[in-house]
Amino acid sequence: MTRVVENSDEALVREFVRTGCRGSFAELYYRYKDKAFNTAYRIVGDYEGARDVVHDVFLKIYVEAPGFLFKSSFSSWLYRIVVNRSLDEARRIKRRKLHLSTESMTDDLMDRNEADEPERAALGREAQRELAQAVGALSPKLKAVVTLRYFEGLSYEQVAEIIERPVGTVKSRLRRAHRKLGEALGEKGYKHAQEGEYGLLNITGANA
Amino acid sequence: MDCSTSRGLMLEFVEGTLPATLSAAVAEHIRECPSCMLELEAQSSRTRALQKLGRVSAPDQWQEISRSIRRAGFWYHLRRYGLPAAVFGVAAAVAFTILNALVGYSRGNGAGASAGPAVGTAATQGGPGGSREGAAEVGTAVASHGEGTLSAAATGEAEDRLRHTETYDALEADHYGSMLEQLLGDEAEVLMAKGEATD
Numbered sequence: 284m285t286r287v288v289e290n291s292d293e294a295l296v297r298e299f300v301r302t303g304c305r306g307s308f309a310e311l312y313y314r315y316k317d318k319a320f321n322t323a324y325r326i327v328g329d330y331e332g333a334r335d336v337v338h339d340v341f342l343k344i345y346v347e348a349p350g351f352l353f354k355s356s357f358s359s360w361l362y363r364i365v366v367n368r369s370l371d372e373a374r375r376i377k378r379r380k381l382h383l384s385t386e387s388m389t390d391d392l393m394d395r396n397e398a399d400e401p402e403r404a405a406l407g408r409e410a411q412r413e414l415a416q417a418v419g420a421l422s423p424k425l426k427a428v429v430t431l432r433y434f435e436g437l438s439y440e441q442v443a444e445i446i447e448r449p450v451g452t453v454k455s456r457l458r459r460a461h462r463k464l465g466e467a468l469g470e471k472g473y474k475h476a477q478e479g480e481y482g483l484l485n486i487t488g489a490n491a
Numbered sequence: 492m493d494c495s496t497s498r499g500l501m502l503e504f505v506e507g508t509l510p511a512t513l514s515a516a517v518a519e520h521i522r523e524c525p526s527c528m529l530e531l532e533a534q535s536s537r538t539r540a541l542q543k544l545g546r547v548s549a550p551d552q553w554q555e556i557s558r559s560i561r562r563a564g565f566w567y568h569l570r571r572y573g574l575p576a577a578v579f580g581v582a583a584a585v586a587f588t589i590l591n592a593l594v595g596y597s598r599g600n601g602a603g604a605s606a607g608p609a610v611g612t613a614a615t616q617g618g619p620g621g622s623r624e625g626a627a628e629v630g631t632a633v634a635s636h637g638e639g640t641l642s643a644a645a646t647g648e649a650e651d652r653l654r655h656t657e658t659y660d661a662l663e664a665d666h667y668g669s670m671l672e673q674l675l676g677d678e679a680e681v682l683m684a685k686g687e688a689t690d
Contacts, residue, residue: 305557312553320549334550341556342563414540433541439508458502464537 292357300349308348312341315358318435319365325430326369328419332376336368343368355444362435362445366427373423417467421460428456492520497527505535 290298292311299307319340324333343364351360418429431442432453443450497520503509504517521527 305560308560309553309557312556316552317546317549321546324547334552337549338552338556338559341552342559345560346563410540411544414537415544418541418544429541433538434544434546436542454502458499461502461534461537465533468537 293353296348296351296353296357300351308345311344311357315361318358319361322362322365322427322430322435323369323372325418325434326366326423326426327372327376328426329372329376332372333369336365336372340364340368359441359444362431362437363447366431366445370423370427413468414464417464420467421463425456425460425463428453429460432457492516494520494524494527497521497524498530501527501531501534505531505538 290307290310292314295307295311298304299311316337319337320333323336323340324330327333327336340361344361351357355363418426421429427446428442431437431445432439437445439450439453442453446453497517500509500513500517504514507514509517521531
């Protein structure tokens with residue numbers, strides 16, 4: 284098992300495809316379950332919907348791994364499947380009008396966040412709730428870009444590869460998302476920043 | 492740099508992904524523009540807040556995924572290995588059947604083409620010649636030897652042709668004799684008698 288854990292993602296995929304080793308596949312699942320679930324949860328906005336997405340994603344990976352050509356990294360492939368399946372799920376929920384209200388989803392997220400990571404509460408529950416609510420109100424495509432860039436910490440290029448669009452499209456979607464968030468939060472973002480809840484950017488230190 | 496350009500570059504500026512020269516130009520504009528300064532602070536605070544929103548811990552779904560994999564295993568393996576094998580098998584069976592039919596047809600046709608006319612000829616030629624027994628014999632020979640008894644059929648045909656020729660010659664001689672009698676009447680008898688006398 285130690286050998287399996289030390290392997291790269293691609294080596295695990297190769298081993299799984301070659302030998303059918305369930306252990307290699309389980310290792311891939313445990314490596315990526317948090318990332319897959321969080322991405323799905325942010326885009327879909329529903330806990331059970333995100334569970335369904337993750338379930339389907341890993342089943343799809345299991346079935347399609349023999350056809351994986353290693354043209355991109357395994358993580359990019361996985362994120363792409365997660366994003367596409369999450370967008371489908373978001374559309375399905377919207378069609379069936381099962382969409383949870385943004386507020387209830389945000390409360391749900393905040394409760395889970397605080398239970399999992401109490402130190403996050405220091406950021407300010409109210410500010411976080413408002414921001415999460417504003418993010419939840421974005422369109423699924425904008426949510427996908429915001430999630431990959433800010434929550435998953437991927438580069439523009441990685442996000443572009445995952446959503447299969449140029450880097451320019453990623454940046455324009457992020458700008459649009461910021462504009463919408465700014466409209467939704469009004470002056471709150473700036474106010475919270477002044478209050479030190481989010482922290483001010485050191486212009487000269489970070490960017491000059 | 493004007494406000495529009497500055498705000499267009501604000502995202503990369505906040506995230507620190509602008510080239511140094513552009514970053515310096517934006518910073519210079521922002522220091523002199525209170526409106527852009529406010530926008531910068533709002534955007535940077537949002538960005539930091541988004542990065543700090545944190546993650547939820549994912550539920551462990553391995554058991555249910557594993558069960559689904561086992562359930563899907565049959566179809567997965569059928570799709571991966573079974574279907575191609577099945578398609579190949581069906582294609583091979585169809586090809587074999589077609590090939591077999593073609594070979595059988597050509598064999599049957601070849602035998603029929605050589606033996607068939609021989610039988611037919613024997614039957615038709617045997618009929619008028621009065622030698623029905625010969626035709627029946629030939630037919631029996633062909634039937635008993637089945638396909639490929641070409642030599643027997645050919646022999647029968649030659650024999651039958653010979654019999655037919657002899658019969659025809661006899662008929663022709665009788666026919667010409669009677670015609671001569673009708674045309675010449677008594678003269679014929681005279682001529683024939685003369686001929687016999689000459690002979």
